[in-house]
Amino acid sequence: MRLTRVTTAELDRLEFHAVRSGEHAKVAAQLLELANQVDAGSEISRAELFVRAGEQWEFTQEYERACAAYQRAIDDGAATVVDARALRAGALLHLDEIGQAYAEFERLEADEPSSLQTYLHVAESLYAHDDLAGAERWATEGARLFLDQVGDPYVDDLLQELLRIRFRIRADLGLAEDALDRCTDTD
Template sequence: MSIDLGRVTAMGRDSRRAAIERAEALEADAENSGERTDDLVEAADYWRTAHEPERERAALLAAIDADTGESLFDPRATYAEMLMRLGERAEADRLLNELMGDLNSREHTYIAASGAYQHAGDTATALRWLHIGITRLIPDATDPETELAVNDDGVELLRIRREIRTDLGQPPDELDHALDRISEAAFGPAGPFAEAACEPGFVEKFVDAMADRHDVVVLHWPAEDLAELRRRAPALPLAPDHDAHLLELQREMLLADRDGKRATLVTGSADGYAAFCAEAELSTGDADSAEQYRTDLLLRGEWRSWPPERNAPCWCGAERKYKKCCGAPGRTDS
């Protein structure tokens, strides 16, 4: 099997044109929408998808000029993230140090600042920004009596923090346990989303609602779990072996990326899938059940962004750098 490079190239051109049209529309809307800063930051994201760094830069600088501190997005932190991504670390550091002395209550500030240092491979500073945001937005997160919802400001910082710490091989701590409590309260048997997650069409509704953040979501099975699933649920459509499974997922995420879409990864387990199906009264051999399980993992915040940095551990769980494992040159060519 091989990737149709002609099709990929055509898809890339179509995606770029669509991204440019969307960016231009947002910039036009920004003049009269009353949400100029957010519109311009969103336009910058589309310029990034279109591989237009100077247009991205211009949109963010205009957003910074328009910012009153009341927008959802923080344009200064977003601009610093762009600088870091483009290799302009000195200027990014300067801007983020300046921002550190003028912090606000926007969750996005801490997400973007953390993302900037993740681009630079500086996970210690990325975690520091997340800790600052958590302390500011949800100072009582570790208190079991504190009631927090999955969509409260600060909870996304807990999820990103756990993702980084998991990649580093660090054990769960009190903040990780706090995130577990929040997820269980929302999606456990007595949670407000438990019944909805089993309703027909829920997956489609959820994907539509989260499309701006999770365009393509793939379900990864570790080797032992894939083998166990093939034994327990032979009717479930699965790859013939683990290497084929990894190759299939890498291709899917690569094609998503080339189409300007965000790829997200969730990792399942055979036992977790069985428990989910038993609780939801679903057949383990049905592909729709696997899709609902994938969505349940996503809802619980148990997802990871893709791709990892080239020198970071590979997403597949192998003890190798991404660039020498699933991201190795030629890996998906045949």
């Protein structure tokens, strides 16, 4: 097997192709193949390639394949933009594997995720599956953890996205506005 290096530009090219062509399954297979061939010096880690493959499988609603790709990312152990456990739990919800999904969320929560994207993904997943209380808890925790990092444009955008979904969730729950709601940019 020939080891290869994968760049962000190559990954972007593949993902843009999937969006333009709708060939998500084909791109997922290519990403898995790359993950199996990537070397340690690659700009994109093996785990991140597994995660991206799983996301492509989700676009085709092949949640079992997505779960398998996410599990490979978890087993690899390298950091990913969104924690692979959160992604796997979301895919498990689509498969109606509720107990397994919530066990994954609990393990993730116990480790206190370090990325704002992970909190956003979990809040969105739980909201989409009608667990408003859980979604509000994750959104609130993520907002509190990252509110002090305001000033970084990337963090600012993600934080506003998290605050907006939190606001919608709280409105659906009939909760009164609080200090975090007032941090939401409504422009």
